[in-house]
Amino acid sequence: MSVESIYLTVLIVSGILVLLYILFGDVLDGIGEGVPFLNPVLILVFLVFLSATGYILELINVMNSFFILLVSAIGSFILTTLLNLFVLVPLSSAEESLAYSEESLKGRIGTIIVPIPKDGFGEVLFESKSGRIAKAATSYDGTEIEEGLHVLVVDVKDGVVYVKPYDERSLYRSDF
Incomplete structure (x- = not known):
């Protein structure tokens, strides 16, 4: 050979x-x-x-x-x-x-795409440069949240994000 x-x-x-x-x-x-x-x-x-x-x-x-x-x-x-x-x-x-973890969702702001009923589940959409992520969501304090509202992620447990309504104007409000 x-x-x-x-x-x-x-x-x-x-x-x-x-x-x-x-x-x-x-x-x-x-x-x-x-x-x-x-x-x-x-x-x-x-x-x-x-x-x-x-x-x-x-x-x-x-x-x-x-x-x-x-x-x-x-x-x-x-x-x-x-x-x-x-x-x-x-x-x-x-x-x-490009990957995300559930812990990285804490503190992010998303938009409700499926309304969250009182003590129920809905869906929230997160947008970033790498794409969109839709996650199951429930209200942190058990209140109803309408579709289209911006929400802040407070906690993440078992693949479900716990959110509360987010008001951008509250960032600029001064109580002094």
Whole structure:
């Protein structure tokens, strides 16, 4: 078996594994959490870069096979590091910034889209730059709240927000 066919086989297999990881990678996401340099994506990308560079350099046949492997490994390490620093790390932090937690809803102002009856449940809509969130809501003090009113989230329990009517004018009122 020639060295070119070994590089080509590794390239094809690692390319297929990258595609499979893209499709079914959620199953293996926990592997890379403890040790970041053992992330399956980085290992597969390293193999793709290594085998592609090695295959091309073997076809050109300008150097010794051991030297080609060394150059390919160094180049692959550099490219994989750059990919990790400038693509994968920013993508992972961007994904986290779009999420919200129930605790982050406390203190937010929303609009009632389904009226809240006395001692009952309705629905409130929160708007932000990343989208809209509709949550089940009930009145904090057990009063009725009409549709279209702005409300302030006081508490969140079991996926239900506890709200009270919010009057923007009360912020500017002075009792002094």
